[in-house]
Amino acid sequence: MKSLEELMAIKAKMKDKVAIRQASDEIRVVVGMATCGIAAGARPVLNAFVEGVADAGLTDKVTVTQTGCIGICQYEPVVEVFVQGNEKVTYVKMTAEKAKEVIEKHIKGGNVVAEYTIGNVNV
Numbered sequence: 001m002k003s004l005e006e007l008m009a010i011k012a013k014m015k016d017k018v019a020i021r022q023a024s025d026e027i028r029v030v031v032g033m034a035t036c037g038i039a040a041g042a043r044p045v046l047n048a049f050v051e052g053v054a055d056a057g058l059t060d061k062v063t064v065t066q067t068g069c070i071g072i073c074q075y076e077p078v079v080e081v082f083v084q085g086n087e088k089v090t091y092v093k094m095t096a097e098k099a100k101e102v103i104e105k106h107i108k109g110g111n112v113v114a115e116y117t118i119g120n121v122n123v
Helices: 004-020 035-040 042-055 096-108
Strands: 027-032 062-067 079-083 089-091
Touching: 027 035, 027 042, 035 042, 042 062, 042 096, 079 096, 089 096
Parallel strands: 027 062
Antiparallel strands: 027 079, 079 089
């Protein structure tokens, strides 16, 4: 069993990561975390978005959440990005490395990373 001090340190460390999932509706990143998504590697993708958004100082305008089945299992891991005033963008076959690129180019830069979207990926 961990000591009270160790548990408090873990709580403090995780507080920002939990808060980021409830931050704002300006930009919303939704990672499919159903069984198929998890089996395809969605957990590292979710972690990359949570950590990348926090590292970029975007927690005040970006919410990172998870959802169940999105319905396109053959394209997992799937990430949907919703930006106010724009249509959603669906990224497929995501990895943690691709997530970092999406944060830099799409979330920070405003440019969709077209080669990772559902219309541009071969199964």
